[in-house]
Amino acid sequence: MFIFTKANLIRFVVGAICLLLVLNFLWTSESDGSSSTSLSKLSIRRVHKYAHIHSRNDSGSGIGRNSNMAGHKLPTAPLALSKERELHNERNSTLTTVIAIANFTSIPQDLPHAHPHPHPQDFANSTLNPQLHPTQNCTDPDPRDGGPITPNTTLESLDIIEAELGPLLRPGGAYQPSDCIAQYHVAIVVPFRDRYAHLSVFLRNIHPFLMKQRIAYRIFIIEQTNGKPFNRAAMMNIGYLEALKLYRWDCFIFHDVDLLPLDERNLYNCPRQPRHMSVAIDTLNFKLPYRSIFGGVSAMTRQQFQAVNGFSNSFFGWGGEDDDMSNRLKHANLFISRYPINIARYKMLKHQKEKANPKRYENLQNGIGKIEMDGINSIKYEIYSIKEFPTFTWYLAELKNSERKS
Numbered sequence: 001m002f003i004f005t006k007a008n009l010i011r012f013v014v015g016a017i018c019l020l021l022v023l024n025f026l027w028t029s030e031s032d033g034s035s036s037t038s039l040s041k042l043s044i045r046r047v048h049k050y051a052h053i054h055s056r057n058d059s060g061s062g063i064g065r066n067s068n069m070a071g072h073k074l075p076t077a078p079l080a081l082s083k084e085r086e087l088h089n090e091r092n093s094t095l096t097t098v099i100a101i102a103n104f105t106s107i108p109q110d111l112p113h114a115h116p117h118p119h120p121q122d123f124a125n126s127t128l129n130p131q132l133h134p135t136q137n138c139t140d141p142d143p144r145d146g147g148p149i150t151p152n153t154t155l156e157s158l159d160i161i162e163a164e165l166g167p168l169l170r171p172g173g174a175y176q177p178s179d180c181i182a183q184y185h186v187a188i189v190v191p192f193r194d195r196y197a198h199l200s201v202f203l204r205n206i207h208p209f210l211m212k213q214r215i216a217y218r219i220f221i222i223e224q225t226n227g228k229p230f231n232r233a234a235m236m237n238i239g240y241l242e243a244l245k246l247y248r249w250d251c252f253i254f255h256d257v258d259l260l261p262l263d264e265r266n267l268y269n270c271p272r273q274p275r276h277m278s279v280a281i282d283t284l285n286f287k288l289p290y291r292s293i294f295g296g297v298s299a300m301t302r303q304q305f306q307a308v309n310g311f312s313n314s315f316f317g318w319g320g321e322d323d324d325m326s327n328r329l330k331h332a333n334l335f336i337s338r339y340p341i342n343i344a345r346y347k348m349l350k351h352q353k354e355k356a357n358p359k360r361y362e363n364l365q366n367g368i369g370k371i372e373m374d375g376i377n378s379i380k381y382e383i384y385s386i387k388e389f390p391t392f393t394w395y396l397a398e399l400k401n402s403e404r405k406s
Helices: 004-032 156-169 196-210 233-243 301-306 321-331 361-364
Strands: 086-094 095-101 184-192 215-225 252-253 259-261 297-301 347-348 381-388 392-401
Touching: 004 361, 184 233, 184 347, 196 215, 196 259, 215 233, 233 252, 233 321, 233 392, 252 301, 297 301, 297 361
Parallel strands: 184 215, 184 252, 215 392
Antiparallel strands: 086 095, 252 297, 259 347, 381 392
């Protein structure tokens, strides 16, 4: 017999609340369709007010796979994602290829070819002068005007960062100088997982740094879902392939989210030879650890990246993928270039040490023999979401390649 007392009433209310919370958790997990990848826990919305958008094959069997880029026809005009629409899947025989609905509002028409001047519509909702039509090509900044800088490492929310920088950028974290015609069109690709605090600090510093360099650029954040150890190299391969669906970028800079440049003379333009950017890092006493290192921040042209078939997809966990890329460059008769150690300086944001890849040495030893079969021509992945934020373009990607022995 239930006796109605104040204590029993409190127990009943608390029990009902707990039951509702459990039911809500189970319903959310099922409706997201993400029990294995925990999309709701991984998305950028974890630190942001924007709604999460995702789309995936109902059957759960779709695999996004890109063909060999050597035979892939690149777009001749830049495309920008629609802010209001999700990506959608287009079935091609037995494979599902993820594509993005596009418009022409975020980046000018093919700047060096078809449309050399920015269109006034491209500068809507920005502080740039819509009447300005540059006629001269941009030149590299005068090194006498630049020098050491001190980064701002104050932690702020992405909303505050976007309020500061959004009016200066176009959707998706894209920028084009207004007083000259950019000669370099650079995709900044950032492999990402769980570094939300680092992301806001990185964006706050990298955008003002890049704006001074007279390049056209866009920042791509490639976030890996849960379920497998982080594969930094594969996320960079995905960033390369997805960025090329939007624009024929001249070169790519692959950038760790925890590294901040410390000198304005460190130019993020297109190198004649692959360039190791982060030569001197504060946590390494501003010394180069070894000559063949190619980690942290690196720059390659589109042609150079294709020549080595991108990064290996075999490195799950920390370490090895950059040394493998160094071997690939040497195998392709390319060499690593660097700015002087007093210019290519970086600050590393504090973070916990990552779990090392136990197979990194084995993969390195066998890497040269796998170049033609392990890279951008063999990566399998699915894009769950693409969204333009004011300061970056975000991709949520699941890697389908299996972790296996060499």
